[in-house]
Amino acid sequence: MENVLTAVPLVVFIPLAGMLINLFFGKYFGEFGVGFIGVTASGLAFVVAALLWAGLRDNNFEAVVVNPPLFDGWISIPSANLEIPWQFRVDTLSVTMMLVVSGVGTLIHLYAVGYMHGDPRFPRFFVYLNLFLVFMMTLVTGNNILMMFVGWEGVGLCSYLLIGFWFDKSRVFPDGVSEGWKNSNAARKAMIVNRIGDFGVLLAIFLTFWTFGTLDFYKPDEQPIGGHAEEAEEHALVIASTDEVIAEEEHDLSNMGFLNQAQVLLSDGEEHQVKFGSVDLSLKAIVTLITLLMLLGAAGKSAQIPLFVWLPDAMAGPTPVSALIHAATMVTAGVYMMVRANVLFHHAEVSSFIVTVIGATTAIMAGFIAVGQWDVKKVLAYSTVSQLGFMVAAVGLGAYAAAIFHLVTHAFFKALLFLASGSIIHGMEHGHHHSHDSHHAHHEEEFDPQDMRTMGGLRRKMPITYWTYVIGTFALAGIFPFAGFWSKDEILADSFRVFWDEGELKGIFALMLLITAAGFTAFYMWRQVSLVFYGEPRHEAGEHASESSLLMTLPLMILAVLSIFGGFLNTPSDLPLLTDLFGAHKFTDWLGHSVVNAHAGEFLWWLALGALGVAVFAIFAARQLYADETTSTVRITGDPLARNPQTSQAFALANAKLLWDEMYFKYLENPFNVASRFLADRVDWQFWHDFFHHNIVYLPFDQGAKGISGNVDKVVIDKGIMMVFARGPWEIARRVRRVQTGFVRIYALTILLGTVLVMIAILFPDIRDILGI
Amino acid sequence: METTVELILFFIVGGVAIAAAAMMLMSENAVHSALFLIVNFACVAFLYLMLNAAFLAMVQVTVYAGAIMVLFMFVIMLLGAERLASDSIPRFPWLTRVAMGLTMVFLALAGYFIIESDISSTDPEPLKPMVQVVNTLPDFAGVDVYLNEELVAEDVGFRQTSEFVAMPTGEYTVAFKEHGEETAESVALLNAASLTLEDNQTVALILLPTDAGYAVLPLEKDLETVAHKYETNVQLVHAAPGYNAVELADITKPDLEPHLLVENLEFGQVSETVVLREGSHRFALYEAGALDKAIANAGDNPVKASSVDFLHRPGASNLKGNTTTVYIVTPPIQRTIPGQAPDLLHFTNDNRPAFGGPTSVGMKLYTTYMLPFQVIALLLLVAMVGAIVLTRDAVPPPKKRFERRLANTASTPIVGESSQD
């Protein structure tokens, strides 16, 4: 089965083929054909990923680097020692990501066939989806950071295209902006904010290159030092000991990828100076810089403070896109990158601290905002931001395996939630259509199918959606035994361990914030469930809503199953029954073969119970709070929290998204625009192009010329000399001009005259002699 | 006497030329003018002949009188322009007087120039001396010959001649060394410490071995001589040291008595030029007086060439007209055998082409004046294209004509078509 590992390029090329087929021939196929090709491409990629998983197991979990066919290199400058090949990396981390991406991706493709039914640009949608898979696979399989960056930017592009997919919607919002423009601008915002993150990634890449001389994570014949691959027998690694082991060994740094180089250099306890242009820095400082810059990149892609603002807007895209890109896969790329570079983060304490703070703060902040949202997808979007904050915080805490574990489970339940919300929206739109047909009177009223205030009572109309949604909610809220419980608990346990065992401040900080965030999570999720599913319909659309087709509900059910059982991938080691059934931290062990610093946390009973308690309490509170609302058939005008004077301000703040967008506009965007216009119109055009060019260059020249011919002239020359030098020739010219008659014979005569004169001139000495002068 | 004839001819022809030019000017009819111009051109062509410019005379007649004037005639006829311009009222009545006056002044000045300049007494530029090397040194595979350290001939093999090289006038020392020997000292030549080259000279330097070493024998050649076309010049040089005087006879007809060409030529001497008819000739080299002796011995019997003892008798040589062939008596190749007869070596030079003939013009044209020639040719081409472009009528596009023809075939088959063209 080892040979199967060389098939890894297929995970990129199969979706690529699907994309190309749909791009060029999609319009001839019809919806079924296009959907079939798209789903098949994605499904085949999943099959390949599964084969890779099997192959990797047979290969003793040793990572393999595969060169793609045809492309024997990418950027290669021998004289600068810059050698960046196209190379695919198969190791446990990348295979995990591949499985998630293609697995969830396939389900979402399938769902999208139903969801996008009837859209005029159906083929184009699948082209983008497949293109997204291409880039996402490139991102996770790249063996060097630049190839990862290709995928990184590529998924950003797909995100841009898909957010703006409905750029031509002409429905006009109350604020006078049409939906099409809103979508387009959301797309642009996503891309630009991501670019700010990319700025960090690029600088990190430059620093990496000039520090380590290579951008490869690991060279082809290399295994991560200090990882499970070297000590396959041991299960849990104690980090302190590996450092010493590494330091004792001999290593040839010139033939190592940068992660191993960093591992070796940072483990030996010596100070390494890196000369960087004119600056001398210690290796430690460089690594800190690199990790901080990576954090900036991750903050962009994984929507962390301060760059998360694009993700809620990104919900403008079709719901499958929100599920695939903005929940399950792309947004986790930042986490993936940081986990991939865990060696660096592990050794950069300062960065880790900042990462933790950012992650935890994001988690609680987004959880808070989610409470105040009315849009069914916006709630989920902020929830995603919050959950990504969990993962990032986990990275900062050194719980890399937990971060990836949460990434996987989150992919399951968040994809589920988004798809289910899509199903809700679909149902509402359907209902709205239906009600329109019967009641033409309500035509004028603008209807927003995503507004939870118009929903209610959908439990009976859409039972499958309801049940799957509840499962997803439980998983997200961390209710035992759903997937989220296990992954979230592992992060919490790790933060406690960091605080308790290692005495680091970030541990307790993270623990407190994350538990609170978990409470928020449970609260806003149940608020949503209450408002959407319980009680009576508050709008005739809700009354006419109906369950979506099997094409859409089937993926929901599969994902629901995964959300229930996904957590058992990584059951802790000392649980009765469950450990016997599912093994102890299998997932962490598996991941440890590629993530050097992966380690399994202990299971803390009291912490797990505490977190569960908080979640259950939050759900209970939400249920109490929104019970009244659900029974009313009148549209909700305000949230109960808003009506309560004690919480109204907080709710308003949450509803206003903590004014992030406004702040950005006021302090960043607007000044940028104003400055841009000032530069362009005033500085460049009026001053430099017009004023400088005309008044400084042209006018003095012109005036100078005129000055000479004017003032000097008028006084001195004009009166006297001018008459001789200027008027004279003019007068002569006036007369001589008449010679130019146009009669050729006169010209000929003139020539003859000239000839004779010349001859006389030559003969002049002789003539003088003859005449005796 | 010849001078008077030519002078008379000149005045007659020149007078006709002037008269024709005057008639051309004054004739009212353009056709007449053109005809008179032709006469003028013919006269000029004749003058060219008198000035030894035979080729140009020919060109003048064909190109000018033939081609160009025909073109004129054609255009005049085409436009019907025989009397066109004279209808209009003269515009500048004063012009005639002014023009006449000015031209007369011009003529007077020009005449003054011409007479003052004294052209006839100016001597023509002398030609630079030309040097050629003839190698009769059997000891070397090839020699380099230097005149005052300047290489004039490189790698001249035994019995070979080099090309002519123009040298400045002056005194020269001749030296040679074996070709290919980089370091070798030049071999001194015995009798040629100095060689004087003068203007208009053409010298063949004959390198020859002597008993004491190597010597050079300058042979002045007169390639200027305009031989009759069918005649050829022959010269004999005695360059075999240690041999007695020799004589050369023509034995082309073996049954007749040998026709003595050169008699009693001592070593180092050069014979007078002998003029023969072109064609195949056989020569025989005798010891001086051998032929006389044979005639004396034979008495009344006719002496047959075959019966006389000769020193050397080369095979028949084909002598071309208008060339000069030099026969050189050289020692035999193997000089060790005493008493062996000398060898006879010959080389041929073309005489210079006649002045003003097509050959001389052509040679100059294709060497020195190659570039101007091409430029002129290009100019002609451009002029041709230009003329075509200028005279081109606003011809309707061919497609249209095709349509018209179709229409015509339907109505009036042939007449309509021809009328269109």
Added chain:
Amino acid sequence: MQLENTGVSIVSAVLFSPLVGVLVLLFWPRLTDKQVRIATLINTLVTFAFSLLMLSQFDSSKGMQMEQVDEWIAGLGIYYHVGVDGISIWLVMLTTFIMPIAVLASWTGIEEKVRLFHGFLLLLEVAMVGVFVSLDLFLFYIFWEVSLVPMYFMIGMWGSKDKVDFFGREMEARIYAAVKFFLYTVAGSILMLLAILYVGNKAETFDFMLIRDLMRSGQLVFTEETERLLFVGFFIAFAIKVPVWPLHSWLPDAHVQAPTAGSIILAGVLLKLGTYGLVRYNLEFFPNAAIDFAPYIGALAVIGIIYGAWVSYAQTDVKKLVAYSSVSHLGFVVLGIFAMNSAGIQGAVLQMVNHGVSTGGLFLLVGMLYERRHTKAINAFGGLWKIMPIYSGFALVIALSSMGLPGLNGFVGEFTILVGSAGSDTLDIWYTVLATIGIILAAVYILFMFNKVFMGPVTKQENQELEDLTWGGNWYELSALVALTVVIFVIGLYPKPFFELMDGAVGDLVAQLDATLQVAMK
């Protein structure tokens, strides 16, 4: 100083094959406009084929090659000396590649004096290729100046019909732009001429290779002052052409007023004459001065990057936006050049090609829109993606390439340049940091333009019936775009051969610079 005459080289064939077209256009009577276009297209394609042949014969292990030397003005040490190395060959390829596209771009746009226009195009090609291949300073200067003339006429005769207010007097904008373009460039090149004459006199030859050998062997040395003056003489000429900030104010005028083909060539190739000159002459001849000036020039480049991007964001005219983006992009190139290491310079050379392709492509796209709508105002459009999906697809690819999306050509160049500048000995890390901000800003203005033009709902009635690209209807536009797109992908995905070919030449140059730098640092 003598050079042996050599046989005819393929380089000369590339250089002069457009002249065949010029002659045909001059002397072949009664060609219809369409025939003129076809003839020119064929001629440029044949030239491109020649250059491909040249590329196939290129041996990356050698330096300057396929040289041809012929005596020209022997008394002054001036030769007809042409040849290519790894640097110039790509620029020649770029030129010969862009020209057919320029012809296709003017397929319907130029309707007056078609024959003259195409004659100018071909003449321009000769001049531009000549600048890249000439290895004699004098020859270089002549081609340099000749390249101005056709462009001057192209802007002046076929430019837009706008009017400008010039000191209260109404003036044809295209005349104003053409004259400005001409004067700016000529003003710079006069200084260069002086410098060339000085160098030629001192070296007693104008031959690039001989001068280079003299300098490398230490036989030709300038004093510090002289070297700086000469450097500045060359630099100003090139900097105006590039244009380096703040000498850019001719560029928006020229670009906006020029016809589409003119803009494509101007952005695609003509600006590269300046950057090419910087690599070829400034770095090669005056390494000491270059090292001294590098921080200042680097600063100008970085300012140009940010300034250009920032200013283009505020533009309301698509063409002007693209024009200012050129200032930004070429800032990268200059930055790479003055990073003075292998990565920087190779990146710069590749980025020259990339910019030619992508910005040329953008101008082509704008030209197509202008032909359809007769306006270049961004506000006049919106939602074109819906109406012209194929056109917009191409526009997306080209815009992304210009924005530097990884996997497309722009990224490869910019990345390599920034890698170079980050590790440069002459430029601090801050230059790289600031230049990288330029990448963010590129996204800002490109996406601004793309959003405004292509996305959003269609609100204007005039835009409803715009014609999309089809093989049957407007094959010339489609084929030009396809060609550009193919190149964009090829360079983006597989730039290895491009670097491979230039590695020798750049490595050689960098080795010299390094040696100088080592001395300078001590």
Added chain:
Amino acid sequence: MLESSPVAIELYVLLSAVLFVMGTLGVLLRRNAILIFMSIELMLNSANLALVAFARQWNTIDGHLMVFFVITVAAAEVAVGLALIVAIYRTKKSISIDDLHKFEG
């Protein structure tokens, strides 16, 4: 070596001068464009004659070559000139040189 000419070269040159002057007069006084052309031809011829005479005197063939070139150029000139006349005649219906003092069709 050519003998010197039996007729003094000056005579030839004088003849050439006379012919040249006659040609000049033709150009100045005649109004028929064709005749003016013919007069120009006459002038060229007289110059040729002088060239040939000098060549004879100085015994160099170069003068002949010059004449050869002059003849060629004259041929070219005649071709273009006559074509011009024909073209002008088409538009103006006149070949009088006095009618042609303005560049207008």
